Amino acid sequence: MKSSVFSQKIYSSLLAAYRWYLLTPERSLDEAYQIALKIKEIEDKHFQGKKISPDSAMYSSSVMNYFRADLRKLLKNVRMRLTEFKASRWFSNESKQKAAIKAGIEYPSPTLVLKKLEFIDQVIDKYTENDLEISSxxxxxxxxxxxxxxxxxxxxxxxxxxxxxxxxxxxxxxxxxxxxxxxxxxxxxxxxxxxxxxEKDVVQNFRQTQKITILSVRFILLLIIVPLLTHQIAKAAVVGPVVEHFRSSESTQIFINEEMEEEALIELQRFEERIKFENMISDAPPLDPEVIKSKMEEKAQELATEFRDASSNAIKNVFADIFSVIAFICLLLISKSSISVLKDFFDHIVYGLSDSAKAFIIILFTDVFVGFHSPHGWEVILEGVSRHWGLPANRDFIFLFIATFPVILDTIFKYWIFRYLNRISPSAVATYHNMNE
CATH class of the missing domain: 1.10.210 (Uteroglobin)
Incomplete structure (x- = not known):
């Protein structure tokens, strides 16, 4: 009894698999037809019934990349289903058709099959590989x-x-x-x-360029505003309370580096000298040492509070900057299409400049960062960064950085001019050399 039940299950499974095999042509054609309907729906809804192309509607490059990616997937699937349909039809013969009739399978009429194939061809024949390879x-x-x-x-x-x-x-x-x-x-x-x-083409393409400009400016503002807001919010709401909790007691270290301690001592010494100097020029009687001592203690407490806050602020800046960098990286990862639009926007601006303007910008940029006076600027920047993070300004590191990084940057600029700019705009390179001389 058990063997008969088991054999019936095997027979039913084999029969279902055989029915699935016999229905392969109909199933493949129906799936290809449904995919073609999806492509047609996108054309009617977003491209006025025309092919999915920048010439059919006014969309930005990021939107066109989105439609093009969907189109690529849909065309790939519909062609795979058509290949499956043709292969299953090629293996089909009269005996299999009779077996399908015995199994209760009814194939669609040839007229319906031809109509579906004609509709599919009308939809996909408009697109070539070049249409899918067009970039933003x-x-x-x-x-x-x-x-x-x-x-x-x-x-x-x-x-x-x-x-x-x-x-x-x-x-x-x-x-x-x-x-x-x-x-x-x-x-x-x-x-x-x-x-x-x-005139219509000029207006249409001007609107496309306008959309690209708006998207690019908006993305640039996001790249600036999001890290700054993240820094301020993290510093005030997350990092600040934690740091203040651990540095609230009076026994905590006031100075986090020797430079801050030296700066406080110099300030206290100047305060003492200022008191004595003001007393001497005012023809007042000499100050009592106890008075000087009390004023010095008061100033020392004031300096201790000031530099304790500065140390805490430097520690907050370190962690808040980490949050800002994470926010900036996340923004870049989720905005790949906006990055491509921004690249096109900058290409449009750069290629639209005259040769003299290109040469002027290159000379200005190179003189600021790798020119004769650039070491002073790099020194100020590095000292400001070290003060922002509460690190001691290591003079050896600063001098080593100034001696190597601008030289590397200058080499990269010269290679870029020789390798790329000389090929893209040789007249700009000639103008650059003439202005530089």
Whole structure:
């Protein structure tokens, strides 16, 4: 009896698996059809029934990256289901169809199958691999090119932006043509100006650029405001009470480094000398040593309270800065799309500058951080950081840092100019050398 029940379970399992196998073509086609409906729904809802592309709607690069990622997944799935459908149909034969009829399986009519396949082809045939490989720079570059067409120097700027986005090596035959490039760019500009739809394209791409600018400025403000707010909130609500709890007693150490102690002693000595000096110039009788001692004790207590608070504040700054760094890193991790938008925004700004402006910014930046007077600035910065964290200003470390880091930074600048800027904008490099001389 038990064996018969066990055999029936095995038979029912095998029958269910066989039915699942016979239903593979219908199941694969239905899944592909449902995925195609999802793609069509996105097109109708967000792109006015057109293909998912920056040319069909005005969205920022981060939003387009989101739609493009979903489209890539959906197209991959629908093609896999179609491949599964074709493979299962290829293995299907007349005997299997008869077995399906005996098992109670009814295949859809050929007309319904053809309609589903036709709909799927209409949806996915609009997309190619190039549509999925387009990066967020496409939106920015297109907006730059069309926006620059309204200027008098549109031809030169369009050629520069195209050259900047192309990474393929150019041959000599590609760099020269039968006609001068200025004539060709003039013809291109006239074609754009005579095109009836050029105004609409300019407005649309200007709005896209405006959205990118708003998103970038907002993200920059977040990068500044979030760490600062985190620092202040953590210092006031979390770190501050804990530090004050452990340093509330009068027996706690007043000075956390020797420099603070030396500064307090110098201040106390100056206070004593000031009392004596004021007494001498006021023609008053000599001060009683007890009076001087009482004033000195009062000043010493005042300095002790002041430097105890300064020590506590330095300890709070260390932990509050750790919270700020964590908040900054978390903001970067959850804002990858905003980082790509910000990169495009800076590329737009940098490539839109003139050669003299690029050279001016490079010279200003290098002279401030790696120039002749930069060691004094680095010394002030390092001393300020050490004071902020309550650390003693190690002169040996500061001098070693000044002797190495600006040199490394200068080498990186020169390599960047030689490796990248010389290829992207050689005229800016020539202007830089002329201004530097």
């Amino acid at each position: 720079e496409t939106i920015v570059n297109s907006s730059i090119n069309i926006a620059d067409s309204s200027n008098n120097n549109q031809g030169d700027k369009v050629s520069k932006s195209v050259d900047n986005t192309e990474n393929k090596p150019k041959r000599k035959t590609d760099s020269t043509g039968i006609l001068p490039r200025s004539i060709l760019t003039t013809i291109t500009r006239l074609q754009a100006e005579l095109d009836p739809g050029s």
